[in-house]
Every structure is written in C-alpha cells, then in structure tokens.
Amino acid sequence: MSLVPGRLPHAIAEVMKHVTHMNDATPYRKSGSGQDTRAGQYVVDTMTSFGLDAYLQTFETYDSDLGEAKLEIVSPEHRSMKALACAHIEATPEGGYSSELVDVGPGGLSDYEGKDVRGKIVLAEVSYAPSTPEKARIAAMKGAAGILLMNWGLDDGEDIPWRGLKSVWGNPTPETWKDIPRLFGISISRRDGIAIREMMKAGPVTVKAEVTSIREWRELKQPICWLRAPEYSPERDQFIIVSGHIDSWNPGLTDNITGDAVMMEIARVLAERRDTLRRSVVFCFWNGHEVAEAAGSTYFVDSHWEQINRNAVAYLNIDSVGMKDTNEFHADTCPELSTYVTEAANTVIGDEVPVVIGRLDRFGDQSFFGVGVSAFTGRHGFSPDIVKKYNGATIGWYNHTEHDTIEILDTSVLERDLDYWTRAVAGLATATVLPQRFSPRVADLKARFARMLDGKKDPAELTRITAGLDMLEGDVAWLDAHLDALAAGNAPDAAVARANALSLRLTRQLTFITGSACGKYGQDSYGVSTLHQPVPLLASLNDFDAAAPASLEAKLLTTKLIRLRQTVTDAIEAAHAMIGDLKSSV
Known part of the structure; x- marks a missing residue:
C-alpha cells in the first residue's frame, strides 16, 4: 500500500511570487542585518493569511559580521x-x-x-x-x-x-x-x-x-508557523517539522529563497486540506544558519526538547531547490524512512533524471540527531562527474557568491522539487500508519558496528552490542510486519496509535548511536571528523587501538569505552522491551 499521495494542486506561480518578493525586498538576509527580520515578518504575514499560528521566535546567539x-x-x-x-x-x-x-x-x-x-x-x-x-x-x-x-x-x-x-x-x-x-x-x-x-x-x-573581525552576542528572530490538525484528529499532538533557513548571503536565491518559497506553498496547500490532516505540521524558517552555525534550529531543539522528544514524527529540511543544470535527483534519508523516501522520489521524478538515494549525514540544520527524530531531505543535484569538474561544488559553483541570482533558477526543476516535497509532507501528515520501518535501521547499525570493531582490540566487551543487535533484528522484523498489516487493514484506532507511538520511541533509542558523537543531549561541532566514523559514539576505540598497551591512556579509555557500551546496550534493551510489550498485547 502506497503512503505517498498523488499530485496535490500546488502552484508554481505562487512559489515564484514569494521568490520575486524576497529577492526584490530582502536580497541581503544575513543574520542581524535587519533584512532577515523583514523577510521573517513577510513569512509570518503570509502564513497567518493561510490560517497558521505564525510568530517570530526570538533567541540570543553568538553571531558575527563580515570585516x-x-x-x-x-x-x-x-x-x-x-x-x-x-x-x-x-x-x-x-x-x-x-x-x-x-x-x-x-x-x-x-x-x-x-x-x-x-x-x-x-x-x-x-x-x-x-x-x-x-x-x-x-x-x-x-x-x-x-x-x-x-x-x-x-x-x-x-x-x-x-x-x-x-x-x-x-x-x-x-x-x-x-x-x-x-x-x-x-x-x-x-x-x-x-x-x-x-x-x-x-x-x-x-x-x-x-x-x-566583528563577533558579538545578539538577538535574532525566526518564523515558526504551526498548522494544527483538527481537534478531532487522533494524533493531533504529533507533528512533522518542515524547515529551511531564512538567513543567507546576497542574494542567496537558491540558498535559500527557493526553499522558503516552497515551504510557504506547501503550507497553503495543506491548510486548504486541514480537515484531512491526522497530524500537525510546524514550518520553521531558521535564522543564524550561515554564520552562527545552525543557531536557530539548535535553539528550537533546546526550547522544545520535551515536545520534540514526545511527539516529533520526522524532520524535513528544504534547501537549495530549483538549481539550474542539475542532472540527478538526490534524496538523503535515515534508514527507517528509506522505503518511503525512495517511493516519493521515484513517483515524482520517474525517468526525468536518475534518482540517487543516499545516507543522511549531519550537515546544514540537522540539529535533531541527538533527540532521535527520523529525517530526510531531497533536491535536484549534480552528478559526480560535474562535481569533480567543479572541484567539489556539490551545490553549484555559485554557492555563497553574488552569482546565486534568478538566472540560476530553473522553474521546471523547482516545480518538480515542490511536487516531491508537497507529497512527502502530506504523506506523513495524513498517513494512518507512519512509514517508519526498522529492519533497515538495525541492518545499518549491524553493518556500522562490524566496520567499527573490525580488526580492533576490544577492551570493553563491545561484542555485547552486536549480540544485542542480533536479538533486536528479530524484534523489528516482527514489528515491520505488524505495521504493514495495520496499514493494509482497518485496524482499531487505538492499535494504530499505539504502534505509531512505538515508532517514535524506537527512533529516539536507535538514532543517536550512529548519528552523534556527543550523545543525546548535546550538539556535535559542524562537520567534525569524528562523525565520519562508522559509529561516532565509539570514536575513542580508535584512540585505544593506537595507545600503548597497559599505558595510562589505555586504562582510562577502557573505562570510557565500558560506559559507552552501557549507553548503547541500554538503548538496545529499551527497544527490545518496547517491542516486546506491543507484541504481548496483540
């Protein structure tokens, strides 16, 4: 059964209206410039006109201006x-x-x-x-x-x-x-x-x-816009986070005026169909992205942590859409949403260009890995030969320069990106049974731990983790089959709600293990090399392997690794118990 809806009546003309306005009225939206706030007010006014609960969230951050x-x-x-x-x-x-x-x-x-x-x-x-x-x-x-x-x-x-x-x-x-x-x-x-x-x-x-140099603490504002599902919706408190950044360099047309405009059009389309929503959607236009490094999205996590932990279904980031001369469609996803994302991409793109499904890494405003929220992104991009020709320019040679202008935009590409995102958001907001399936997540965990432990000394009995994953593999196979059965039939609402709640709890236990080096409650530095390890949380295993045997460093790292093992096995045991509780009740 497909969870990806058919084409919704979105309008590229509406998107271009927003693109034109922001390009003309607020071309320099650098954080703290004043134009970032004016652009934010435009978003709030627009989203309010669609019936959303929209406001400017104020936060303080350590920012910088150009010298x-x-x-x-x-x-x-x-x-x-x-x-x-x-x-x-x-x-x-x-x-x-x-x-x-x-x-x-x-x-x-x-x-x-x-x-x-x-x-x-x-x-x-x-x-x-x-x-x-x-x-x-x-x-x-x-x-x-x-x-x-x-x-x-x-x-x-x-x-x-x-x-x-x-x-x-x-x-x-x-x-x-x-x-x-x-x-x-x-x-x-x-x-x-x-x-x-x-x-x-x-x-x-x-x-x-x-x-x-100019570095200073300052207050910034960013638009937060809630599209609430109807009062009678059974999972109204759950929500999808749809995001893009509103601050940018001059003029930043594809980075990220186009993404912001697509978000506003998705909100309009869904607001007109509010009565079909099973879950709410919050549209977040991050400030402090380019210079303060994900300051706005991090503040949203910190200020809404408990709400996110309890009810966030997925985090979607829309950035740099509609780029001219792109020749592939790239969708990067967490393992548990890989099937859903692949179907959405193939449904929209067809044979227009090759569809490339990749692993979602922590970049941009992916501030939700520690909390453990399922996430994905997607846009038209460049094939490896073009990236090589332009010496690593994955998002265009013009990125972060004065040449990211209206001439870089391809409206036909933007319309396909819009179609992908509209369907992807609508599917998550309206599906009876959520699309997360966990066998790919456990398979990914097993493969990562195998690579991490391969050929290394094991002072902390880290193989207990792999044994736990072997046990969990059978659990999630049962769960995925149960979720598929619920999606195919007319299951009682209480059974569906319980299964969906379990999906959210499982992502909280299984995402941070390989998505974060610092654990559930912190934020890793932007692009820190540790995150390229198969299991960033266990990066200190490399230090132990290089340390002299019986050295003080080796002894200290042994204790650290034992406690990190406990962090992981505790999460695996919690996931096992959650699935066991559901299994015993059906």
Whole structure:
C-alpha cells in the first residue's frame, strides 16, 4: 500500500511570487542585518493569511559580521589579491600578519601529516571534505594563525565566496567555547589559489594578511508557523517539522529563497486540506544558519526538547531547490524512512533524471540527531562527474557568491522539487500508519558496528552490542510486519496509535548511536571528523587501538569505552522491551 499521495494542486506561480518578493525586498538576509527580520515578518504575514499560528521566535546567539580583508603576496614576488574576510574569525594584529603559506589541500586531519603549521597561514580548498568550519577548527587546533580558503568551481573562476568559520554548532557551552576557532580567515578566488600553488612549486611563498573581525552576542528572530490538525484528529499532538533557513548571503536565491518559497506553498496547500490532516505540521524558517552555525534550529531543539522528544514524527529540511543544470535527483534519508523516501522520489521524478538515494549525514540544520527524530531531505543535484569538474561544488559553483541570482533558477526543476516535497509532507501528515520501518535501521547499525570493531582490540566487551543487535533484528522484523498489516487493514484506532507511538520511541533509542558523537543531549561541532566514523559514539576505540598497551591512556579509555557500551546496550534493551510489550498485547 502506497503512503505517498498523488499530485496535490500546488502552484508554481505562487512559489515564484514569494521568490520575486524576497529577492526584490530582502536580497541581503544575513543574520542581524535587519533584512532577515523583514523577510521573517513577510513569512509570518503570509502564513497567518493561510490560517497558521505564525510568530517570530526570538533567541540570543553568538553571531558575527563580515570585516575588511587585504591580502598580499610578499615573496617570491609582490602581488595584491582580491579577498573577502570570513565571518566568525579573529582579527589580525594591527598592521597585518605575515607568514609562510602551507598548502593543506582539502584541510582534513590527514592533510596535516608531516607539516608544522604553528604560527603560519594555511591554504585550503572550499569543499565538504571536510566542511569549511571543520577545516578552520583543525587549522586552529594545529596552531595555525590564519586560513586562506580558495573557492571551488573551475580553475579559472574569479568568484570569491562568503564563508563562516564557527565550527561550534549552535550556542557554545563552557566546554565548547574554547572550540570556536581562534584564527583569522580569508576567502579568495580559485584562480588566485591556483596561481599561489604554482608559485609554491618553485619554493616557499610568504603572504601578508590584514583582516578585521566583528563577533558579538545578539538577538535574532525566526518564523515558526504551526498548522494544527483538527481537534478531532487522533494524533493531533504529533507533528512533522518542515524547515529551511531564512538567513543567507546576497542574494542567496537558491540558498535559500527557493526553499522558503516552497515551504510557504506547501503550507497553503495543506491548510486548504486541514480537515484531512491526522497530524500537525510546524514550518520553521531558521535564522543564524550561515554564520552562527545552525543557531536557530539548535535553539528550537533546546526550547522544545520535551515536545520534540514526545511527539516529533520526522524532520524535513528544504534547501537549495530549483538549481539550474542539475542532472540527478538526490534524496538523503535515515534508514527507517528509506522505503518511503525512495517511493516519493521515484513517483515524482520517474525517468526525468536518475534518482540517487543516499545516507543522511549531519550537515546544514540537522540539529535533531541527538533527540532521535527520523529525517530526510531531497533536491535536484549534480552528478559526480560535474562535481569533480567543479572541484567539489556539490551545490553549484555559485554557492555563497553574488552569482546565486534568478538566472540560476530553473522553474521546471523547482516545480518538480515542490511536487516531491508537497507529497512527502502530506504523506506523513495524513498517513494512518507512519512509514517508519526498522529492519533497515538495525541492518545499518549491524553493518556500522562490524566496520567499527573490525580488526580492533576490544577492551570493553563491545561484542555485547552486536549480540544485542542480533536479538533486536528479530524484534523489528516482527514489528515491520505488524505495521504493514495495520496499514493494509482497518485496524482499531487505538492499535494504530499505539504502534505509531512505538515508532517514535524506537527512533529516539536507535538514532543517536550512529548519528552523534556527543550523545543525546548535546550538539556535535559542524562537520567534525569524528562523525565520519562508522559509529561516532565509539570514536575513542580508535584512540585505544593506537595507545600503548597497559599505558595510562589505555586504562582510562577502557573505562570510557565500558560506559559507552552501557549507553548503547541500554538503548538496545529499551527497544527490545518496547517491542516486546506491543507484541504481548496483540
């Protein structure tokens, strides 16, 4: 039985009305600029006109504005280069800072092997390998004084991107305050970066940077808009979180005016069919995304944690939709929603372009992994050969530059993205039985733990985890069959509600294990390298494996790993007990 609804009567003309207004009236929506608030008020007014409960949520965060930047090649020749200051950086000393330049390629941990960058400026490429804030965190950790970021795109590209370097996700705590990179940062074009690399082939290159910096705590506002299911709906308190970011660089048409416009149109369509909704939907337009690093979504999690933990069905993030010249459709999903997401994508896209289903990683505003909310995203994107041609530009060579304009938009692509998202949201809001199925989640857990433990010492009897997953595998096979039977028949509402509630509780137990390095109640740094481990929560197993036997480090890590094992086995046991309780009652 399909849970994906047929085409709903959405209107691309309505989407373009919002795109045009935001592009003309609020082209520079940088957090704290004032235009971010004006754009937010437009969203609130629009959503209120559809009958939603819409308001601007106010929060305080550690933000930053752009300063001024100058860059000179001092030797082996003298040359000035165009540059932009990054946000969330330290200023250079008065008069500037000069040093030898060290090329660290992509800027990941392994790229620093054999290189002493203490007090020097490093040259790194803009990419997601790792993300830019993680490049800055690693550079600062290695003792670099500054980082010079060469753009992605074609090697002769002259575009210079705006970039933020605050790696700490959301607001810092006393423990993470020190993890905010304390170095200066400058962006340059790829053409100039290539020219510098050519100079470095002949010998050392010295550069001089002058950069100013503005960092401050400030209040931001973001639109939160509730579409409440009818009072008589049996699961009205449950809700789907539909989100995109409202702050952006100038003009940020596909990043993220188009996403915001799609969200408003989905709200209009569903509001006209409110009487069909089984669950509510909250549309969140995050502020503090680009520079304060997911500050708005993190604040929403912190301010609504108990409500999210109890009743959030899924988290959907809509970003960078409608991009021109895309040649694939990319949908990234958590395991338990993989079947639903695949069906939605194939239903809408058909054979227009290849559909690529991927694993959802923690990026953008994915602030809900710790809580354990099922999540997915989706948009038209670029095939690997195009990404390679543009040196890692996964979301367009124009991203975060002045060229992300109306010329980049393809309305036919945007309409298909709109169709995908409208059906995906409507399906979750109206389905009698939720589409989560848990055999893929347990299979993913088993595969990840097998990779994590492969060939490593095991001081903490971590194989207890794999034994628990073996037990859970049979449990979820029964549960998935039970959910399918409920979806196919006319089951009593009480039985359906109980099964749906169990689906939510299971995601809370099983998501954080592989989606978070810091556990259920914190936020990992943006793009932190630990998250690329098969099981981020057990990343310290690598440290134990490298430690000298019987060393103090090994002894301390043994205790840490034992307690982490307990965290995981406790979650598995809780999942086993929940399914057992349901099984005994049917």
